[in-house]
Amino acid sequence: MKDLSLTQEYFICAVNDKGKLSGFNVDRLVCLLASGLLELQLSGCIRIEGGTKHLLTGFGISVSITGPLPEEKAFLRPLYDYLNQGKPMKMEKILEDYHYSFSGKRLNALIASIGESLAEEGFAQAAEAGLLECVGRFLPTRDAINRVIDLVRSELLEEGEVTDDIAALVILLEKSGVIREYFSRYEQKEMKERLNVIVTGPEGALVKEMLDYVNGMLDMTSVIMTVYT
Incomplete structure (x- = not known):
């Protein structure tokens, strides 16, 4: 089996x-989009920058294409093609769209591409897809779930190097609330402390x-x- 990517x-x-991402859980959906953007950035396909001069975090961030999409990242094609408009795109616009x-x-196109x-x-x-649903469902195998969770445990709960991909994954799991479904409170606390050490360290700028x-x-x-409610 191939290695899994951050978004996968x-x-x-x-x-x-x-096998569904509920539309009622906005944080999970936003973090799915974030995972795709971060993976494209880590792959050298896009640059995410700006936002530091704004009082409201997130506003002022722009995303621009910096390189072609690698073949192994083809499942991110819907997102990459959307971003590839010849000029930087504001994060506000991306989230709205x-x-x-x-x-x-x-x-739906992004979800379908990743799931497929x-x-x-x-x-x-x-x-x-269920009645009134616009995208099919994808049920991960138990082996796939265990594979991801074991990988997180091996890097964050044991001594050793933490890769940027796994650090990003834990951030997404924590911010979306998904982490509570797979790790105990003690494990969550340990991982959060480990990430804090990385973030404040000399090599933690990217994280x-x-x-x-x-x-x-x-x-x-x-x-x-x-605005929309």
Whole structure:
């Protein structure tokens, strides 16, 4: 089996027992989008920058294309093509288009692409969409779930190097609330303390940057929600 990517790992943990990402849990959906953006950044496909001069975190962040999409990241094609408009895109616009459009087609296309990539590799089983649903369901295998959780435990709860991908995954799991479904309170506390050490350390600049971007996206979503409600 191929190695899983950041976005695939988050997806495996975030879907419910019916293989669905509930539209009622906005934080999980925002973190799915964040996982795709962070993976594209870590792969050298995009640059995420700005936002430091704004009082409201997240506002002022822009995303621009910096390189082609690698073949192994083809499941992120819907997101990459959306971003590839020849000029930087504001994070506010990205969040609005993905989470507050009437049709939801962009978010559904991303979910379907990620889910299909997992099904093709044997990490999930595809199921038909339910009544009134616009995207199919993808149920991760127990082995896939264990694989991700064991990987997180091996890096965050044991002494050794923590990769940027796993640090980003734990940030997403914590911010979305998914982490509570897989780890005890003690384990969550240990991982949070380990991440804090990394973020404040001399080599933790990228992890801190990713944490700030995820926090910014969630804060921005809260502001946008007040406009649409």
